[in-house]
Amino acid sequence: MILYRLFRLVFRAAMQVFFSRIELEGIDNVPEAGPVLLVPNHTNALVDGLVVGCCLRRPVVMTAKTTLADNPVLAFMMRAANVVTLQRREDARNDREMAKNEDAFGRLLELLAAGQAVCLFPEGKSHSDPGLRPFRTGAARLAMTFVDGEQADKSLPIVPVGIHYQRKSRFRSRAWIGFGEPLDVRAWRRRNPQGDVRALTARLRERVKALTLSFDQRSRSETLLAAADLLSTGGEAPPELGLRPIPRVAEQLRLVHALQNGRARLMAIEPQSVAVLEQRVVAHRALLRQLAVAPHELFLPMHAGRAAFFVLRELELVLLGLPLALWGLINHLLPALLTGSLARKMTRDEDQFATNVIFVSVFLFPLFYSIQTAVAAQFLSAGWLLLYMISVPYCGAYAVSWFDRVRGAYRRSRTYLLWRSRPDLQRALAREGRDILSEIRRLNDLLEAGHGSAA
């Protein structure tokens, strides 16, 4: 348990550096005690498990494929963190290896009986598909065995979990994790006496799908995400950098879901309007991409006073933060470069990159800290050494946020200058943006009037 907590602390720190923000929703849906089965979607390899484990206060027993234990370091960590390994059919060399799964299932049942939280990925394999993959029946089989078995008096809630990454392999992108309403397996059995493992699996997939973005085509996902981005601007000026309200990933997800539902229903009423609108959204987004302008920057006010205040506020942070950021950079450049390079070499698929960065960094950074401290101890007195040891992680974390802010300020300044030099272009693009918003609202009103609202 101590090792689990230590790992959680270290990985939580690593993830807070990798992701600029991890939004949490529905945490109250996870019971604080007693058996619970968590079933998340699986798009970012080991990071998915880390996100679930680090967001919950109660310990979570993770499951992983047996092949991960081939790596001796991972095998040690998995043993220490009480991870239960499962044999996947495609990895098994013979029936004897598959039979080992029965032992693993038995272990999971024991853990549930002891009131633990177990996390199982029903998709079985991490992927980069635009939609959810078919669910395997393991989670449902485990749940039904639990409620039908010796633990007949105990209930077992299954909590569907949705994990969404804005750009899963991009450093300093944002992530969202949502815990859906628990499904009580015993109650479900009572309501569906004929329901079998497949029916429960289908129900779970439905619940997880409602919490994630799932598209049948990648191109459609891009169109809907572009429309949601535009909708989230509300046709208004962007918020000041670093100040609230920060646009939330949850809001974007809600909008995409609403658009997805609305689109499905509108295709039956006004397919032509939907097709034209989608073309306009795609063309508008392509133009913005070409100009490297974010959708909310379309409505950037061209007010000289506001611009002057922006310059003052950002310059204050750029100049005063520079020494701290540089100190952080100097002390972390080598391990950061090495982490990036090793992670890139180890990555064969997009969904492995974040995992590789996080796992390499939790070894490399402490190693470099130890070496740097040992070297510093040769030259510094105890007081200065203590100051050095405090300053290194502080300035490292500071540098990450500082570079984010400088990037944001640079981007906004560039857009401001672009609009300043080409006001007609801003007017035209903003007008088209507002027209698209009006058309989305018109179609929504149409649904609201006759067929129930979409957004």
Add this chain to the structure above:
Amino acid sequence: MLVITATLYLSRLGGMPVERWPEIHLAMLLVYFVLSRWMARGGDEPWVSWVRAGAVIALMFSLYSTLGHAVFVAIPWSGDAALNAIDQWLFGGVPPALRAEAFVTVGRVEFFSFCYGFFIPYLYLSILTGLVGRPDAERQRFVTGFAVLYAISFLGYLFVPARGPIVHNAMEFAAPLAGGTFHGLVVQVIDAAGGPHGAFPSLHVGASAYACLFDLRYNRLRGFTYLPLVVLIAMATVLLRYHYVIDLLAGLLLALMAAVLSHRWMARWEMEKAEAA
């Protein structure tokens, strides 16, 4: 304002040579009262929050300078001995300002004078960024916190008048502090404001800690940018002999209180306003 004005008039009745200070504070009280009535009539008009912010900041600065002069002629006691005794009790007999003498060098005095002096631009920039370019609710929280912090601190200035170790322990230091340009500048500015005064609680620590706490909540990067400076300002106040450590602790406590109270009060006020609407 009411407590300060009443205390000054009572001092005059008690025979203290308070000159025109009671009338000056009464005038400020009246102006503020009229402004309050005017703002109450304005309701939710956008200008009200700006006038409120301006009035609080103006009053804060005015009182800081008037109290520096008025308190020492109006209050017949000094808090220095008690504050020094608390510091001695806290630090095993020798007050930290005297202990710090062992670490004093010209370079360190100069460095800490720079940090001490940087409080002024930090305060002004914090006020500017706390008021401009942010949602009204946050602006109101910022102003309310500052008002709470300064109002309680001024009561400390009034009833525990103290000039700090630089005056109280002057004979115990081996030598006066020697620095360079920055130290000279700090000494000059303090002399111009009537010499060291208002030691308890330390507003250098209180105001900088409050601004930092506010930023850590609403503009995190700015909060982390200034956090090391806030620590250095606190160290500078002791090393440069302007404050006892108990002043710093009181200032820090007040900053925390102001941050928590302003957040709670404004949240409740906003909720009541939303319910009424």
